[in-house]
Amino acid sequence: MRSALRQEWLLATVAQIQAIAGAPLNPEFDVYQTLATAVARIPPPRTTVERLYVGQLLEQAARRLVEFWYERHGTSHHVTHAQCRQWVKDVCDIVRRTEWAALPNALYASGSAISVPSLAVRVRAYLDDAFCQPLTLGRLARAVGGSVHAVTDAFRAEYGMSIHTYVTRRRVGHALQLLISTDLKVSAIAQRAGFRSTASLYRNFQHAGLPSPAAIREHPTIARRAVADLALPPLRRNHL
Numbered sequence: 601m602r603s604a605l606r607q608e609w610l611l612a613t614v615a616q617i618q619a620i621a622g623a624p625l626n627p628e629f630d631v632y633q634t635l636a637t638a639v640a641r642i643p644p645p646r647t648t649v650e651r652l653y654v655g656q657l658l659e660q661a662a663r664r665l666v667e668f669w670y671e672r673h674g675t676s677h678h679v680t681h682a683q684c685r686q687w688v689k690d691v692c693d694i695v696r697r698t699e700w701a702a703l704p705n706a707l708y709a710s711g712s713a714i715s716v717p718s719l720a721v722r723v724r725a726y727l728d729d730a731f732c733q734p735l736t737l738g739r740l741a742r743a744v745g746g747s748v749h750a751v752t753d754a755f756r757a758e759y760g761m762s763i764h765t766y767v768t769r770r771r772v773g774h775a776l777q778l779l780i781s782t783d784l785k786v787s788a789i790a791q792r793a794g795f796r797s798t799a800s801l802y803r804n805f806q807h808a809g810l811p812s813p814a815a816i817r818e819h820p821t822i823a824r825r826a827v828a829d830l831a832l833p834p835l836r837r838n839h840l
Contacts, residue, residue, distance in 0.1 A: 608643075613654050616642045631665055631691060636707035644700050655695050662691045719746050720758030727763065731770040732794040737763070767794075772808055773827045775801055779813055780820040786813045 616638040635658055645651040670684045690710070698706045722744040727735075737748045740763070744751060755763050775793040778784060784792070790801035802812070808826070810816065816823045 613642050613657065631662055631669075631687065632707045632710050634665065635662060635691065635695075636704040639700075639707065640704040651700060658695050659688075659692045662695075663688050718758070719744065719750060719754040722746075723751055723755045723763065724759070724766070727767055727770065731767050732774065732792065734794075735767060768804055769808075771795060772804055772810070775805075775813075776810075776816065776823040776827050779816050780823045789813070 638661075639658070642654065645654055666684050666688050670681060691707075694706050694710060695703065723740065723746075726740060726743050737752065741748045741751045746754070752763060755761075755766070759766065761769075771794045775789050775795070778789045778792060779786075782789075786801065787798045790798045793801065795801045795804065805811075805813070810826055811819075811822065
């Protein structure tokens with residue numbers, strides 16, 4: 601097949617495919633836009649053989665890129681391997697059925713088949729899993745693929761509170777649930793909820809306008825009402 605291809609066109613095409621393979625695989629990577637950018641720079645194929653050849657190269661590049669992206673970011677973005685396979689299938693379908701001149705626009709218009717969550721949503725998903733553990737902004741930023749500054753700003757802009765405030769609310773809410781659902785000692789509840797000490801639990805209860813743990817156990821409806829007040833709406837499935 602290669603013997604039927606123009607040498608200059610082949611060199612330009614392969615160069616762009618290699619550029620695709622070297623694209624930065626950051627968490628917001630969009631395979632559609634990456635391919636569309638490359639296609640727009642490739643000289644148009646003149647024959648059916650050339651069109652078939654470049655289509656095969658683009659499909660191979662899409663598979664390779666999505667596999668690399670999944671290995672690096674799939675778990676932290678709650679993306680399954682099945683979703684990635686569907687992503688590649690959709691890209692290949694567009695490449696096969698679209699005329700060359702319309703291909704860049706078709707790819708751009710399609711957008712990512714996998715909805716990659718925003719930075720703020722990724723932060724919240726991480727915190728919801730780890731709020732009971734010792735946390736640092738540096739570790740959080742590395743886990744979600746952003747800088748400390750970007751992570752803190754994105755979270756505040758999306759949810760109207762700091763990361764520290766959100767973590768404290770989750771810990772207080774969890775402690776309240778443990779108080780009314782278990783017979784654990786307050787010190788054990790403080791540890792399980794992520795507070796550094798029992799004194800820290802008491803202090804944060806006071807800041808939240810809550811009565812003492814003993815009073816809450818006597819009147820569990822207070823705790824249930826407080827848990828509802830502290831909670832943010834659950835993350836929708838299409839955010840993950």
